[in-house]
Amino acid sequence: MHNIISRISLLLLLGLSLGQTFATTLTIASYPNFDTSVREIIQEYEKANPDIKIRLVSLSYFDHHNSLYTALKTNTPIADVVGIEQDYISKFVYSGKLAPISHAPYDAEKYIDQLTPFMVVNARGEDGQLYAIPADIGPGTLFYRPDLLARADVDIEAMTTSWDAFIEAGKQLKKQGVYLLANASDIKDVFIRTGIQSGEGIYFDQHGKVLVNSPRFVRAFELAKQVRTAGLDGRLQIWSNDWAESIRRGHIATAMMGAWFTGHLASWIAPEEAGAWRAHQLPGHVYANWGGSYYAIPQSAAHKPEAWDFIRYMTLNPQVQRRLFTELDTFPALQSAQSDDLLSRPVPYLGNQPAGRLWQTAARAMPAIVANKHDAFAADIVRKQLDLVLDSHKDIPRALADAERQITRKLQRP
Template sequence: MGNMICRGMVAIWLGLLATDSIATTLTIASYPNFDASVREMISEYEKLNPEIKIRLVSLSYYDHHNSLYTALKTNTPIADVVGIEQGFISKFVYSGKLTALSHAPFDAEKYSDRLTPFMVVNGRGNDGQLYALPADIGPGTLFYRPDKLQQAGVSIDDLTRSWEGFIQAGLKLKAQGILLLANAEEIKDVYIRTGIKSGEGIYFDAAGRVLVNSPRFVTAFTLAKQIRSAGLDARLQIWSNDWAESIRRGHVATLMMGAWFTDHLASWIAPQDAGRWRVHQLPGGVYANWGGSYYAIPQNAAHKAEAWDFIRYMTLAPQVQRHLFTKLDTFPALQQAQADELMSQPVSYLGNQPARLLWQTAAQTMPAIVANKHDAYAADIVRKQLDLVLDNDKDIQQALADAERQIQRKVQRP
């Protein structure tokens, strides 16, 4: 069924690849909400380049990445430029199906020191060449409702000083009929990014060994289980309609996401709650990257020169990166834009809090996590095992041992 869906999505893309009779049509394949950046800049880019017409093709997050992988694997033409999320980047740069950008005629290497270093590292293939350029990063952030905390007599320091304090604050919130989190899985997603050594990834070390059966994951699963057992989460699937509705109705006091989530709240989840949300660094002194986005050019793209010009415009033009940060809260991968004076400007949706200074600190402090081509698979396996722990009381040690075994089988498969 999954392959049928992927082939169907590829067919949709193919139907949209017809060329324009007047101008060169540059097709961009992306996903929500990364597609918003393209949509925001289409008019300006076409004005600067009247010989180019941009066609944006957007599928849902998983449909986009799954269909893109299927199309590249079968050498099916998809688009001139493709968007790729951080969690999938190594799978694609190691695929051998993207255009190498390091040298002529693109010469991306000469721009690499302008971009966030660890994002550049993850855009390289195993031959060391650049295959994707980062557009934005996702400094991890605790979103919280000050009014809910005040109702429960909880301060932001109580909430963030330690993970034990986070759970204790959740108990006080529960006593007032307020849930701490939408899903206990959020705490797992934060904690597994804690204490990672330089050169290692979340799920694999520098040598490719699986890391999930380790104290870091044991603690992450244990904290999530404590939250679920205490009834502190809404038990809602993240990104589901019920999840969004619980946020909209003020049922949860906190959310842990990347800085980009501000735009999600403001534009479609809870625009009516402008001024009610604030942000803080993650609990327990954790600094972590939460997503990020890349642009790349498929090997069989029809308009590579035009595609490269568009990628440079979106990733290396300071005015574009600043505009997208101001408009969509997509934290720039371009280091020049990270040091811009706009960082100190208040964010209206967050009650005029100068939240960007917080994200700037996180961006400069968070560890450089190295991606692995099996990250997306490992993340899915770990999530499924956590679900068994939370919903079926599966033993944590057994769950992680099973996750390790399943991931190793995938890695060892020819």
């Protein structure tokens, strides 16, 4: 045994004498298209940090968040840094499985004033500590095809004066064989994010009261039903192959998403359609927050100091945030990166439209929606009830009453 240890020691000494080092592998778990930010930066980060090697593990949006939650719940090591989308952030922040980063050795609290405030609110747990850092935000945007609108003699300004005008324009588009939306549920997803009082959430108020049986949800369901009844949507499942192909082939005239959707269009949905799309504020003169992304460190992470250094580099470095916006159109959560020259630049994919200005206006006007740890299952229940309204002609008041009852019942379970 002594001889074996001596040999190992000798080999280590020889390795050191020859200048050999053993790099730390930092594992990043993410999802499309947030993972492209990591891919964009790997080479330069590893060059600046030769003792670090980045290993990126990416799964589909739902698979990533579901497997991540399962791994954290069972204390299974999964990664050193994890990406989390805004719809899931409260679920993970309140899980008790993320490392608190407010104080030493991270001291993230001192950077908070540099970040978009409403994103920071949702990164805090019940104890007031920070558990994640926002990387980008998603100002709600109406993406549209000006060529398809022109063919139907539809004007984008007139079309967006109200939700009723938006639907009427859809009827003109239908005459040209073009769908207004991929799915009627898209209009519901936007509308339920509007008109929210600051400090409240989409599905729950600040006291945890369920809000789904309310005029906001009634109107959202009514709009979606109008779209479906008039045959203005393609009945396509978002992120499906048929959905992407229909967008690619010019069968869909508009899409309501966050600013980040530009990157999806350019990278994999319709890269050959560069210049065919434009961006506009949402119909009805409303503003809505549509997603955003965070980085966090699991409690089980093997390399927490290195993980924090990487997160700081990705979220608090103005040059990196500017580069990611320039290359990937991810609207920066770091306020110093939201500079006039950057936001005024032409966005090539959007026909050189300076869309950053539009997104900045929306970002400044968006309500500070507070996430709730039960948002994910509440959203699923509401989604299923809308499907019953659209496909089985269920009465809207009954559907929302059932949604409220189901959510309340689930909250009461131990």
